Amino acid sequence: MRFPVLVEVRLRPGIADPAGATIQRALPALGFDGVQEVRVGKAIRFTVEAADEAAARRQVDELCSRLLANPVIEDTAVTVG
Amino acid sequence: MTARVGVVVFPGSNCEHDVVEALGSLGAEAELLWHGDTGLAGVDALVLPGGFAHGDYLRPGAIARFSPIMSAVTDFAAAGGPVIGICNGFQVLTEAGLLPGALQKNAGARFLCTTVDVVVESTESALTCAAQLGDVLRLPINHFEGNYTCSPEVLAELQAEDRIVLRYATNPNGSVDDIAGVCSAGRNVVGLMPHPERACDPLLGSDDGRVLLGSLVATASVEPALSLRRHPA
Numbered sequence: 686m687r688f689p690v691l692v693e694v695r696l697r698p699g700i701a702d703p704a705g706a707t708i709q710r711a712l713p714a715l716g717f718d719g720v721q722e723v724r725v726g727k728a729i730r731f732t733v734e735a736a737d738e739a740a741a742r743r744q745v746d747e748l749c750s751r752l753l754a755n756p757v758i759e760d761t762a763v764t765v766g
Numbered sequence: 767m768t769a770r771v772g773v774v775v776f777p778g779s780n781c782e783h784d785v786v787e788a789l790g791s792l793g794a795e796a797e798l799l800w801h802g803d804t805g806l807a808g809v810d811a812l813v814l815p816g817g818f819a820h821g822d823y824l825r826p827g828a829i830a831r832f833s834p835i836m837s838a839v840t841d842f843a844a845a846g847g848p849v850i851g852i853c854n855g856f857q858v859l860t861e862a863g864l865l866p867g868a869l870q871k872n873a874g875a876r877f878l879c880t881t882v883d884v885v886v887e888s889t890e891s892a893l894t895c896a897a898q899l900g901d902v903l904r905l906p907i908n909h910f911e912g913n914y915t916c917s918p919e920v921l922a923e924l925q926a927e928d929r930i931v932l933r934y935a936t937n938p939n940g941s942v943d944d945i946a947g948v949c950s951a952g953r954n955v956v957g958l959m960p961h962p963e964r965a966c967d968p969l970l971g972s973d974d975g976r977v978l979l980g981s982l983v984a985t986a987s988v989e990p991a992l993s994l995r996r997h998p999a
Contacts, residue, residue: 696870700915701940703875752832755825755861757868758915 687732688741691764692753695726700758729753741765769986772799772809774839774855776819776830781852781963785815785979788966792976794983801833811848811892811986812839814855816908816961826854826869826911827861836862848892848985849955853909856947856957865948865957866924867916869909873940877910881971883935884946884960891931891949893956896981902935903974905960912959914941914948924948932958954985 696702702724709723735741742765749761771794773782782798789796799807801819806812820829830836836858843849843864851859859865872878886894886901897903916924921942924930932947939959947958962975 700870701873701913703871703873707875752828753824755828755868757860757917758870 686737686741687734688738688765689732690730690741690745692729692731692745692749693726693762693764694729694754694759695762696724697758697760726759738765767987769794769811769983770809771796771811771813771982771986772806773797773813773815774799774801774835775815776801776817776833776858778819778821779815779817779854781816781854781961784961784963785813785852788963788975788979789813789983791966792980792983794986799835801830801835804834804838806835806838806842811982812842812850813982814839814849814851814858815963816853816855819854819858822854825857825861827857827859830858831862840864843950843952843955846952846954848982850893850982851955851957852961852963853907853912853959856959857911859955859957864955865950866920867914867948869911869959870913870915871911872909872913872938878912878938879906879908880938881906882938882946882960885933885935886931887933888928888931888949890928891953891956891981892985893947893949893958893978893981894931896984897977901977903960903962903977904965904972905962905975906964906972907938907960909939909959912939912941914945914959916942927951929953931956932960 704725705723712720754761786796857869884903886897933944934946937944949956962978965972965975
């Protein structure tokens with residue numbers, strides 16, 4: 686079976702996010718007050734071939750840790766299906 | 767003997783000729799090695815130069831670490847061979863796990879292109895063995911992702927083992943503990959964000975980089991296992 690996958694790569698808590706901070710600082714100028722905790726990450730979409738959803742998830746978890754994220758500064762949230 | 771130094775070229779590297787020129791002026795025989803090669807042509811030392819290897823896609827160094835030549839680079843480093851990563855090369859070495867930590871975006875969200883003072887904090891490494899402790903070097907920096915970070919445990923280890931070889935006199939990018947360069951446990955692998963190869967001739971405004979690349983050439987001219995190994999890697 687082929688499963689659609691969404692991997693969200695996020696900076697770990699405590700890692701500085703100057704891009705997010707810059708966006709947050711720009712928002713009040715457009716009249717959006719009260720927006721906080723802006724964090725910029727990446728969304729990576731693909732499909733994988735696997736016997737079942739659990740197998741697909743195992744494969745995705747491994748490729749996340751080997752390539753898509755640097756565990757020193759990033760973590761991932763995976764959605765399969 | 768004349769040291770032979772290989773300079774690894776990835777698609778998107780752009781400082782390799784500066785490194786070759788600088789090494790040549792220091793008496794070494796420098797040659798370019800293509801990232802798609804699987805051997806190192808018998809060189810005595812390696813430099814991973816600056817640039818944007820593989821376009822910096824995904825993260826700087828993330829794709830480069832899977833280039834075919836990296837297996838040989840890893841073996842060479844494990845055997846005690848001197849390996850220097852400059853700027854993007856430093857990012858490749860951290861992604862490849864040859865150096866600890868990671869380079870995140872500069873604090874302040876600015877691309878930095880300037881000249882800074884860098885202090886030699888340890889002379890026991892392939893890049894600093896010819897320098898004096900406390901030497902202040904004027905070196906160019908040119909990066910967006912140069913903010914060195916690591917876990918508190920790794921930082922404590924780097925400090926305890928005297929592996930922070932270069933620090934910024936004034937921190938330009940937010941790096942933890944003002945770190946500009948670190949070395950491996952074996953002290954033969956060194957990464958730094960500043961560009962010593964761009965400071966090897968007074969015409970360029972500084973020749974302070976000569977002592978660093980000169981250290982590499984000196985290290986490459988002798989048996990690395992004898993000259994560098996203080997701890998086993």
